[in-house]
Amino acid sequence: MAGISYYTEEGLQKLKDELHHLKTKGRADMSKQIGEARDKGDLSENAEYDAAKDAQGLMEMRISELEVVVGDARIMKDENVDLSKVSILSTAKIKNVKNGMVVKYTLVSEKEADLKAGKISYESPIGKGLLNKKIGEIAEVTAPAGTMQFEILDITLE
Numbered sequence: 001m002a003g004i005s006y007y008t009e010e011g012l013q014k015l016k017d018e019l020h021h022l023k024t025k026g027r028a029d030m031s032k033q034i035g036e037a038r039d040k041g042d043l044s045e046n047a048e049y050d051a052a053k054d055a056q057g058l059m060e061m062r063i064s065e066l067e068v069v070v071g072d073a074r075i076m077k078d079e080n081v082d083l084s085k086v087s088i089l090s091t092a093k094i095k096n097v098k099n100g101m102v103v104k105y106t107l108v109s110e111k112e113a114d115l116k117a118g119k120i121s122y123e124s125p126i127g128k129g130l131l132n133k134k135i136g137e138i139a140e141v142t143a144p145a146g147t148m149q150f151e152i153l154d155i156t157l158e
Contacts, residue, residue, distance in 0.1 A: 011108065
């Protein structure tokens, strides 16, 4: 999981906040849990101690992962978004050619994707299909349900 990823300022701040929380409170809480489990006696038969050590390992993996993501993250600003084509942070109003259904999707990073909020990853099948398309063009998207076609109706910042 290496390489540059693009985030909104808000999305990157959430990752930084999680990283800070894990490195401070998370580590302190984990040490306390391990200490309490250790105090309960024989470590060779102490399931609580084993579980706490496993949880600590998972938390440290998450910290390492977040450090890489935050280190490789780039912030996309609205003024850098090219509205002549669908790009990261732009909102595309699209029409399903087959059934005429119109929807709006904003392209964001994988970690910021939230389908209920109309935010899809630029790495998803639909996101990849829409990327760099212009108004009036047809995006062909190969999804598990088959190939779909979407006409780009409008590109905005929302």
